[in-house]
Amino acid sequence: xxxxxxxxxxxxxxxxxxxxxxxxxxxxxxxxxxxxxxxxxxxxxxxxxxxxxxxxxxxxxxxxxxxxxxxxxxxxxxxxxxxxxxxxxxxxxxxxxxxxxxxxxxxxxxxxxxxxxxxxxxxxxxxxxxxxxxxxxxxxxxxxxxxxxxxxxxxxxxxxxxxxxxxxxxxxxxxxxxxxxxxxxxxxxxxxxxxxxxxxxxxxxxxxxxxxxxxxxxxxxxxxxxxxxxxxxxxxxxxxxxxxxxxxxxxxxxxxxxxxxxxxxxxxxxxxxxxxxxxxxxxxxxxxxxxxxxxxxxxxxxxxxxxxxxxxxxxxxxxxxxxxxxxxxxxxxxxxxxxxxxxxxxxxxxxxxxxxxxxxxxxxxxxxxxxxxxxxxxxxxxxxxxxxxxxxxxxxxxxxxx
DNA sequence: TCTGGGGTCCTAGGACCC
DNA sequence: TCTGGGGTCCTAGGACCC
Numbered sequence: 001x002x003x004x005x006x007x008x009x010x011x012x013x014x015x016x017x018x019x020x021x022x023x024x025x026x027x028x029x030x031x032x033x034x035x036x037x038x039x040x041x042x043x044x045x046x047x048x049x050x051x052x053x054x055x056x057x058x059x060x061x062x063x064x065x066x067x068x069x070x071x072x073x074x075x076x077x078x079x080x081x082x083x084x085x086x087x088x089x090x091x092x093x094x095x096x097x098x099x100x101x102x103x104x105x106x107x108x109x110x111x112x113x114x115x116x117x118x119x120x121x122x123x124x125x126x127x128x129x130x131x132x133x134x135x136x137x138x139x140x141x142x143x144x145x146x147x148x149x150x151x152x153x154x155x156x157x158x159x160x161x162x163x164x165x166x167x168x169x170x171x172x173x174x175x176x177x178x179x180x181x182x183x184x185x186x187x188x189x190x191x192x193x194x195x196x197x198x199x200x201x202x203x204x205x206x207x208x209x210x211x212x213x214x215x216x217x218x219x220x221x222x223x224x225x226x227x228x229x230x231x232x233x234x235x236x237x238x239x240x241x242x243x244x245x246x247x248x249x250x251x252x253x254x255x256x257x258x259x260x261x262x263x264x265x266x267x268x269x270x271x272x273x274x275x276x277x278x279x280x281x282x283x284x285x286x287x288x289x290x291x292x293x294x295x296x297x298x299x300x301x302x303x304x305x306x307x308x309x310x311x312x313x314x315x316x317x318x319x320x321x322x323x324x325x326x327x328x329x330x331x332x333x334x335x336x337x338x339x340x341x342x343x344x345x346x347x348x349x350x351x352x353x354x355x356x357x358x359x360x361x362x363x364x365x366x367x368x369x370x371x372x373x374x375x376x377x378x379x380x381x382x383x384x385x386x387x388x389x390x391x392x393x394x395x396x397x398x399x400x401x402x
Numbered sequence: 403t404c405t406g407g408g409g410t411c412c413t414a415g416g417a418c419c420c
Numbered sequence: 421t422c423t424g425g426g427g428t429c430c431t432a433g434g435a436c437c438c
Contacts, residue, residue, distance in 0.1 A: 021438090044406045047438095059438080062404045078406095105409080105438050187411090189436045222412055223435085251407060288430085298405070304431060341407080410437075419427080 011170055012114035012123050013239060015145045015153035016130060018090065019162040021107035022047035025086050026076050028139045037073040039066055043253075046078055050162050089138045097130050102239045108157075110150050112239035124167045131165060149235035152177065155184055173233045178205030185230050192219060192227075207231040248284065249292075249343025250274045256296065259337060261329070268325060271342045272318040279344060285310035286344035289317055291324040293332065294339035303328050310348050317344060 018024065022040040027033045027049060037052035039045055045061045055070035067073065087106045094101045097120075100112035113126050120126050127144040134142045141163040145156025152168055155177065160166035168176050182188050182196050182204060195218060201207055207215070208231035216224030229235065250271045254264070268291075279286065290304040303324040311317065321342050325332075 041406070043403065046406070060406080064403055067403095107438075187436065191435060220413080245409070247409070249408070253406065256404090290431095294405090300433080302432060306430060339406085343409085408438085410435100412435085413433085415431090417428105417430080419429105420425105 011146050011148045011168055012112065013147060013150055013153045014111040014113060014123065014127050014130070015147075015150070015157045016094065016109055016111060016127075016134075017143050017145075017154075017157045017161070018107040018134075019141045019143055020047055020049050020053070021086075021140075022078060022083055023049040023052070024140050025079075025082055029082065033074060033076075037070050039063075039070070039073045039075045040078050042075055042077070048073075086138060086140065090134055090140065090142070093130065093133050093137055096133075097126060100239050100241050102241055102243055110153065110239045124165075127165055127167070148173065149233055150237055150239065151186055151230050151235040152233055154186065155180065158184065174208070177231070177233055178203065178208060180204045182207060185227055187223065187226055187230075192223065195219060204231050244284075244347075244349075246347055247288075247290075247343045247345035248275055248279050248282070248286070248347065249290070249341055250278075251292065251339060251341025253339045254337060256338060261332075264332070264337060264340060265322070265325065267340055268321055268342065269318055271340070272321055273314055275342060275344060276312050276314040276317050279312040279347075283350055284347045285312045285350040286348070287311075287346040288344065289320040289324065290343045290345065291321055291328065292339075292341040292343070293328060293337055295331075296336035296338055298338075299335070301328065301331055306346065310346070310350070312350065317342075 023038045026038055026040060033049075035051065036049070037055060037057070038049040039052055039057060040047040042063050044063060045057060045059055045066050047059060048057045048066070052066075052070050052073050055073070057066045057070050057073065063075070067075075083106060090107075091101065091103065091109065094109050094111055098111050098113050098116060102110040102112075104110065111130075113120070113123050116126060117123075120129075123146050127146050131142055131144055134140060143157045143161045143164045143166075145153045145158070145160055145166050145168070147153040147156050147168040148170070152173060156166040156168050157164075159180070180203065182202060183193050185204060185207070188196070196202075196207070199218065201210070207227055210228070212225060212228040215228050218224065219227065252267050252271060254267065259267075287308075287310045288304055288306045290302055293301045293303075295301070305320050305324055307316070307320055
């Protein structure tokens with residue numbers, strides 16, 4: 001019970017983050033692009049090389065603005081397959097370093113190297129080797145931050161970019177953190193940043209100087225507590241290997257010309273097909289179907305529906321989406337739709353069932369008794385997960401082939 | 403050529419249940 | 421008959437991340 005209280009005094013978490021990932025893959029694969037400003041994506045900048053960043057180009061910037069800032073930039077179409085392959089190769093290097101790898105996105109991950117000291121050396125040495133191996137095996141530059149917490153490791157890698165290694169010295173965490181701008185805190189975007197700056201709070205140190213209550217009153221309970229903890233470098237989250245995502249979705253921009261209802265319907269059908277294919281190949285099923293819309297004025301809306309049984313069946317998902325589309329029709333007619341997306345959440349693995357047992361309220365002891373009863377009846381591997389949902393016991397059991 | 407294509411987490415209100 | 425606490429699930433919206 002007390003093992004979670006173990007204190008990590010060592011900087012043993014690595015945050016590894018590929019630099020300008022898509023653009024770096026393009027420069028690696030086409031020598032003519034090396035040393036030159038490269039922009040991936042025409043309508044919107046998906047990624048840009050450091051040469052383009054030097055002109056002021058940023059990720060997610062409109063393509064036209066990017067070209068004004070950097071007229072000499074070479075614009076290339078994204079090649080998602082190449083990026084996926086490159087990502088796989090990099091993650092292979094991560095997993096050879098330690099089994100405790102938590103992928104965050106296509107181009108970054110946390111690695112827990114605690115306990116590898118005898119085998120592989122200090123975390124700083126492990127990080128140096130990791131960077132060299134990624135460069136040798138994939139030809140890509142990567143930045144690594146090393147710190148005692150996930151959050152601080154991520155801050156360190158951001159500060160160390162590009163192609164760098166930053167080790168936050170033990171005992172020097174707050175000295176490193178406090179001079180940084182508030183925007184470095186995970187979870188501070190444009191809205192929160194504006195609120196904080198309104199009160200003259202521009203650095204992490206100023207946030208740390210505020211009481212938790214003051215932050216909560218400014219930003220709400222969750223965000224206030226979160227920021228208060230981060231500003232003091234309190235982040236107890238462990239590196240979790242094998243985390244699975246909670247939803248699968250796809251979306252499609254429709255452009256600004258008015259779409260007929262039939263055209264929208266056809267796009268939605270294609271999206272449902274794409275999403276359910278991906279679900280099936282990932283072996284996932286889901287219950288909550290969400291329709292996302294964006295309108296001509298860039299406002300957004302969403303509609304969702306939860307179906308009784310989890311599924312990855314295209315026709316079932318599409319039927320639910322059609323229903324949502326009908327619901328949203330008045331808004332679409334009024335405001336003009338420019339983007340449509342669907343996603344399926346509440347994902348399960350399709351190989352197990354959740355049982356919420358029809359008795360309760362339950363205590364931990366009653367849950368244990370229920371577990372024993374099920375194991376006696378179905379075998380010791382029958383229950384893969386047991387938890388109290390509220391006061392009622394919930395068991396997860398593998399779905400037996402029939 | 404104004405704005406891509408994925409995701410996560412939190413909040414708040416209402417329906418519903420005991 | 422009236423009032424209440426405590427809880428879950430669903431829905432919609434919003435902020436944020438890469």
